Every structure is written in structure tokens, then in C-alpha cells.
Amino acid sequence: MRRSIIGLLLLTFLLPFFLCSCGNIRAQRQAEKKTAEAETVLEKFNTSNIRGQRQAEKKTCLSNMKCFLSAADIYASYYDGYPTSSSAGTTPYKWPQDFYDGELRNGAPVCPGGGVITVYYGDSMTRPRITCSKHGSP
Numbered sequence: 001m002r003r004s005i006i007g008l009l010l011l012t013f014l015l016p017f018f019l020c021s022c023g024n025i026r027a028q029r030q031a032e033k034k035t036a037e038a039e040t041v042l043e044k045f046n047t048s049n050i051r052g053q054r055q056a057e058k059k060t061c062l063s064n065m066k067c068f069l070s071a072a073d074i075y076a077s078y079y080d081g082y083p084t085s086s087s088a089g090t091t092p093y094k095w096p097q098d099f100y101d102g103e104l105r106n107g108a109p110v111c112p113g114g115g116v117i118t119v120y121y122g123d124s125m126t127r128p129r130i131t132c133s134k135h136g137s138p
């Protein structure tokens with residue numbers, strides 16, 4: 001009889017504590033699950049954001065190179081031949097700065113993604129070729 005009273009008392013005091021800690025563990029697991037879900041959503045957002053940024057950089061880079069080649073066509077119609085080097089043209093119009101309206105680095109358009117753009121000149125009958133180390137040719 002006495003044992004069962006002690007057991008009942010212990011059960012009365014320990015059971016709420018036990019239930020409470022179980023609830024805590026459950027709540028903690030749910031919180032961890034929600035955090036993991038939030039991290040996954042954030043990761044997907046960042047990945048798609050980076051992908052979108054890279055696609056925009058590629059579009060801009062290819063567009064810059066196309067504009068550069070169009071500028072070479074305008075040069076060719078003005079001087080009756082394509083530019084044969086990055087310092088072609090005489091007064092009043094020098095190649096490429098007087099024909100190309102964008103930002104230039106070493107006489108070539110600038111890649112927004114940090115790629116290196118190289119222009120290959122041929123003879124005056126050949127349109128220059130242009131390529132970006134990151135985005136290829138237009």
C-alpha cells in the first residue's frame with residue numbers, strides 16, 4: 001500500500017515533467033524541420049537569382065559584341081574596308097572609339113561577367129572576329 005502511494009506520488013510529479021520534455025523535443029524537431037525548409041527555399045532562390053544574373057551578363061556581353069561588329073560594318077562602309085587593327089582609321093574618325101558607343105577595354109567591348117574579350121583582325125575585306133573567354137562569340 002505504501003509502495004503504491006510512493007509510486008503514485010512519483011508518477012504524479014514525474015509524468016508532467018516527462019510529458020513536458022517530450023513536447024519540447026517535438027517542438028524542437030518541428031523548428032529544425034522548418035529551419036531546414038526555409039534554408040532550402042533560400043538556397044533555391046539564391047541559385048535561381050545567380051542563374052538569372054549570369055544569363056543577363058551573357059545577353060549583355062553578346063549584345064556588346066554584336067554592336068561592336070555592327071560598328072565595324074559602319075567603319076567598312078565609311079572607309080571602304082574593315083578595320084585591320086585596333087588603331088585603324090584616320091582623322092576625323094578613329095577606330096573603334098568613334099564608331100562604338102559602349103565601354104571599351106584594350107579596344108574591345110567590356111564583358112559584364114569579367115570575361116576577356118579578344119578581337120581578331122583580318123584584312124580590309126574581312127570582318128573582324130570577336131570572342132569572349134566566358135561567353136563565346138555572338
Ligand SMILES: [Zn+2]
Binds near residue numbers: 062111112115132
Ligand atoms: Zn562575356
